[in-house]
Amino acid sequence: MTAGQSLSPMGRVLRHLVLMTGLVAMLGPFVVMLVTSFKPKAEIFAADFHLLPRQWGGGENYLTALTQVPLLGFLLNGAIVSAAIFLLQVLVNVPAAYALAKRRFRGRGVLFASVLVCLLIPYQAVALPIYILFFSAGLLNSYAALVLPFTISVFGIFLMRQFFIGIPDDLIDAARIDGMSEYRIVWSVMAPSAMPALVAFGIFSLIAHWNDYFWPLIAVSNEELFTPPLGIAFLKLNGEGTAYGPLMAAATIVITPLMLAFLVAQRRFIEGITFTGLKG
Amino acid sequence: MSGRGSVLLLTAPAMLLMAVFLIGPLLAVVALSFTNYQLGQPSLSFVGIANYLEMAEDETVRVSLGNTLVYAAVVVPASVALGLGAALLIEAEPSLRGFYRASYFLPVMATLIAMAIVWEFVLDPRLGVVNVVIKSFGWKPVDFLHDRKIVLFTLCGIGVWQSVGFNMVLFMAGLTAVPRELYEAAAMDGAGRGFERFRLVTWPMLGPVTLFTVVITAIRAFQVFDTVQVLTDGGPNKASEVLLHTIFAEAFNFFRDGYAAALVVMFLVFIVALSAVRLFVLGRGRTA
Numbered sequence: 354m355t356a357g358q359s360l361s362p363m364g365r366v367l368r369h370l371v372l373m374t375g376l377v378a379m380l381g382p383f384v385v386m387l388v389t390s391f392k393p394k395a396e397i398f399a400a401d402f403h404l405l406p407r408q409w410g411g412g413e414n415y416l417t418a419l420t421q422v423p424l425l426g427f428l429l430n431g432a433i434v435s436a437a438i439f440l441l442q443v444l445v446n447v448p449a450a451y452a453l454a455k456r457r458f459r460g461r462g463v464l465f466a467s468v469l470v471c472l473l474i475p476y477q478a479v480a481l482p483i484y485i486l487f488f489s490a491g492l493l494n495s496y497a498a499l500v501l502p503f504t505i506s507v508f509g510i511f512l513m514r515q516f517f518i519g520i521p522d523d524l525i526d527a528a529r530i531d532g533m534s535e536y537r538i539v540w541s542v543m544a545p546s547a548m549p550a551l552v553a554f555g556i557f558s559l560i561a562h563w564n565d566y567f568w569p570l571i572a573v574s575n576e577e578l579f580t581p582p583l584g585i586a587f588l589k590l591n592g593e594g595t596a597y598g599p600l601m602a603a604a605t606i607v608i609t610p611l612m613l614a615f616l617v618a619q620r621r622f623i624e625g626i627t628f629t630g631l632k633g
Numbered sequence: 634m635s636g637r638g639s640v641l642l643l644t645a646p647a648m649l650l651m652a653v654f655l656i657g658p659l660l661a662v663v664a665l666s667f668t669n670y671q672l673g674q675p676s677l678s679f680v681g682i683a684n685y686l687e688m689a690e691d692e693t694v695r696v697s698l699g700n701t702l703v704y705a706a707v708v709v710p711a712s713v714a715l716g717l718g719a720a721l722l723i724e725a726e727p728s729l730r731g732f733y734r735a736s737y738f739l740p741v742m743a744t745l746i747a748m749a750i751v752w753e754f755v756l757d758p759r760l761g762v763v764n765v766v767i768k769s770f771g772w773k774p775v776d777f778l779h780d781r782k783i784v785l786f787t788l789c790g791i792g793v794w795q796s797v798g799f800n801m802v803l804f805m806a807g808l809t810a811v812p813r814e815l816y817e818a819a820a821m822d823g824a825g826r827g828f829e830r831f832r833l834v835t836w837p838m839l840g841p842v843t844l845f846t847v848v849i850t851a852i853r854a855f856q857v858f859d860t861v862q863v864l865t866d867g868g869p870n871k872a873s874e875v876l877l878h879t880i881f882a883e884a885f886n887f888f889r890d891g892y893a894a895a896l897v898v899m900f901l902v903f904i905v906a907l908s909a910v911r912l913f914v915l916g917r918g919r920t921a
Contacts, residue, residue, distance in 0.1 A: 471651060479658035604751050
């Protein structure tokens, strides 16, 4: 912002001092996780504490994490499920958002009111009936069970509608005159103009579903379908509870994909979360 | 080409899925709360408000609701205040701004279940670095996750750690919306820096964002589950039992679906009340 040169030299030093202190708390767990994942067992359990590893135990820890449970399989499941959810979310919700923003039709008010009402429902509240539904349909323990409940995103509809409203009608009329179908208009005119909103929604969706624990815990019990959060909880419960070396290695592996994506597209991530946070 | 048919084509998938996965289940959960349904049992019967009466008498529910309220009462003010403080300090000057912003934001994205396990190690009474520091002062080590007087506040601490960065970026967005002229005007009136400037210019302009951030954080606090489930399982002796964890246990460990549904309805009442405030703020913000 703003503040520019309004800090005194003393204030500048104080600013760094306070922020650095906070930094120890914010980054501390990440540092401990990483250095511990490199320590051999004897050193983790040693009576005297050193932050940095004195001997290399990283190979063994990472090997144990990857072989004791199929961690790479869990990562793949996480990628498949998050990608499928976002793809279907776009296919289902973007056309509806376009209709709500740019088309006049009977029932539009009711539909938009339903979207607003559904925005109030936390997904944990509808998990039980959906579980019973999937149980009856024999759908539990499948990718479908992990993906389907999230294909509808009233939040996505709301967000995209807000964005579409600002796109000039002339653009749509011109496309109609060119003979484009309504579907073509959604994907060739509306979606490209709403890229920032779509990217923000994608990042929001990716973070939410890669990290989700509650629903996968309910929906699948078959190890082959575990997502990364389930996988690491499973490793904790099924390993010797105190095998901290492999656990820290597994934690590092699980959070690395999102961390790398964040480092590459930091600004986008922060904008995405801010944007979706403020509008949702 | 742009008649009724095409509108139906555009909206039908969303309407169908909304009915199946949101509105239908919402009605179902309310209906279930008046029955004694148990998964796998062939029959169910209408039991009126029996589940709600049982809920009112249930010691676990009382403890669980109390803990959830305490959790929210600690996490909301702490993470909003720290988020605001971090936003103000980081934006005050360009030096290391990007580095601080990214670092404080990191916990927001990191898989909470994985980081909960890391916290368990960090807080371990014997091996954890926090207790190494505590012992180096000559104090007795603290069993953060098994001492019933402390455990809930330990979980609050992890909750604050995770939400500070989220609140921080919301406040940063709020700060960019403060018109520059206001600061210049304040400087001319002699309130150019420090607390005076914050009190006269920044804080009044941040009012709506603050209210909004409080509501979002409160909603998220009511949904606390991951850390409890993987670290304490509500223990020791229910000292860290929270609402969503109680619901989860009744529904998916004991399969008392009717009773769990009644608990869900109570959970919903809290969330909807908080969300109503949020929509109200959102609506006001748009017209203003």
